[in-house]
Amino acid sequence: MRTALSILYRAAEILGAVALALIAVLIVTQVASRLFGRMVPGADELAGYCMAASFFLMLGPALRRGAHIRVGVLVERLRGGARRAMELLCLAFATALSGYFAWYWLRMTSDSYEFGDLSQGVLPIPLWMPQATMAAGLVVLVVALVDDLLAVLQGRPASYQNAQMQSEG
Template sequence: MRRALDALYDGCAWLAAVFMIGVLVMVLLSVLGRQFNFHVPGTDAYAGYSMAAAGFLALAHTLKRNEHIRVTLVLGKLTGGARRGMELWSLSAAVLLSGLFAWFSLRLVMQSHEFNDISTGNDATPLWIPQLGMALGTLVLLIAFVDEWVLELRGQRQHIGGPETRHE
């Protein structure tokens, strides 16, 4: 199970990297178009779609590598059961919030598809297509938070404290 979850997080990170390359390609097309007098319609929109997909798809991988910004002002002062309780409370809130975010993101994709919602730009893209990146990213983030919650509950979660949590 651990290998499958890690593969999921890594796969989303690789997909996020592909979308970052997509941003680069769209920006280069736009710059080259201005330099050489040609226009590729929708480059701005597709750069935005790619940037959003890259951001959302990278969330779970970033969480699992302990790279999310955490405010540890209170947590750093706690030890033992109090710290574990606060970690579980924080992770429970994160599971709830990421679950709501995933639910409403998936619902947005379904509604955009159902209503045939189209971009108002000159690209006229069905909006459910770029919204898939956000929905997938939030769903995998939910899975990652549940994973962290279970690991904390079992006492298997690794706490990596940065310099702000060390008292030297």
């Protein structure tokens, strides 16, 4: 199971990086085409979709690496059972909230697909495509949160705590 989860997190990370690279390609192509008096139709729109895809796909891997901005002022002052209880409470709340967003984003993506919604920009892009990358990122985040919640329930540190200990040590 750990191998499958590692592959999932790595795949989301790679896809997020590919989306970032596509932004760079679109920008360079747009700049180069302007030198020749041309334009790439919809480049701004596509770059925006790639930015959203990159952001959402990187949510789960960033959590696992301890790269999320966390407000640990209270949690870091607690010790023992109180700290564990607060970590569990925070992880449970984050899992529930992220699960709620993922569920409704998946529903919206499904509706966009069923209704054939198209973007309003220069290129008529089916909206379910960029929405699906965002939904996938939210699902990976929920999986990562559940993974950490189960770890803390079993008495192990969360992934972001392991990452923090490794960076400090």
